[in-house]
Amino acid sequence: MSGVASEPGTQPPARTGPTSAVDRESYDELYRSAPAVWSGRPNRQLVAEAGDLTPGRALDAGSGEGGDALWLAERGWRVTAVDFSPVALQRAAARSRERAVDDRVEWVHADLDVWPPPEGRFDLVTAHYLHASWSDRAGMFRRLAAAVAPGGTLLVVGHLHGEERGHGHSHAHGADAMYTAEDVAAVLDPGEWPDVVTGTRDRDPGAAARTGNPVPDTVLVARRSGAR
Ligand SMILES: C[S@@+](CC[C@H](N)C(=O)[O-])C[C@H]1O[C@@H](n2cnc3c(N)ncnc32)[C@H](O)[C@@H]1O
Numbered sequence: 001m002s003g004v005a006s007e008p009g010t011q012p013p014a015r016t017g018p019t020s021a022v023d024r025e026s027y028d029e030l031y032r033s034a035p036a037v038w039s040g041r042p043n044r045q046l047v048a049e050a051g052d053l054t055p056g057r058a059l060d061a062g063s064g065e066g067g068d069a070l071w072l073a074e075r076g077w078r079v080t081a082v083d084f085s086p087v088a089l090q091r092a093a094a095r096s097r098e099r100a101v102d103d104r105v106e107w108v109h110a111d112l113d114v115w116p117p118p119e120g121r122f123d124l125v126t127a128h129y130l131h132a133s134w135s136d137r138a139g140m141f142r143r144l145a146a147a148v149a150p151g152g153t154l155l156v157v158g159h160l161h162g163e164e165r166g167h168g169h170s171h172a173h174g175a176d177a178m179y180t181a182e183d184v185a186a187v188l189d190p191g192e193w194p195d196v197v198t199g200t201r202d203r204d205p206g207a208a209a210r211t212g213n214p215v216p217d218t219v220l221v222a223r224r225s226g227a228r
Pocket of ligand 1: 061111131132
């Protein structure tokens with residue numbers, strides 16, 4: 001894949017345990033179904049939470065077509081963007097070249113269910129709508145949290161609803177696909193994470209109208225102890 005790095009031993013086919021192949025194929029199919037599935041604009045909660053942060057290193061977990069990663073890169077962040085869909089990654093990498101920020105983004109093809117991000121590396125770890133089946137979802141969120149540097153920020157956003165409600169795209173999710181901000185907060189050690197805010201926020205009206213998914217966002221914003 002041009003411009004996309006595959007993490008040795010962490011590519012989806014190497015996965016052990018309950019497989020997410022259905023999710024991956026389903027996402028690939030979704031991305032193949034249209035030249036652009038998402039709007040290309042950054043997510044509203046990212047803009048709200050990262051707009052005032054001093055740029056540093058960011059990890060975008062489940063980066064999709066790259067709307068968030070490219071916005072961060074254009075603001076001066078160095079971004080590691082991870083997704084298990086090669087179709088999405090190729091599209092995002094092409095956009096990064098078009099927008100001349102390809103030197104600021106590393107596109108990584110890996111399955112977050114097994115990929116261990118480097119610990120303590122990122123000033124911002126962001127994950128939006130990471131709805132898929134996980135062999136150990138709490139472990140996945142723990143690894144994302146561990147990747148945050150001292151004084152850094154963890155932002156996790158999801159759709160606040162049960163799997164029985166559709167959310168604007170056709171692919172199915174497993175029973176463990178949905179989560180709340182409080183689920184994520186539960187994996188954080190209060191000694192390391194003194195400042196944790198969870199809540200429900202309105203979804204971007206434009207995104208709600210475009211996708212037919214009006215359900216609100218469940219949002220966690222947490223700062224890791226220490227100085228940046
Ligand atoms: C609903 S999309 C959101 C994309 C992007 N965050 C956004 O808001 O535009 C979820 C993304 O997470 C990716 N994803 C889901 N499970 C994953 C996993 N186990 N490993 C890596 N990527 C995953 C999917 O391929 C998809 O691109």
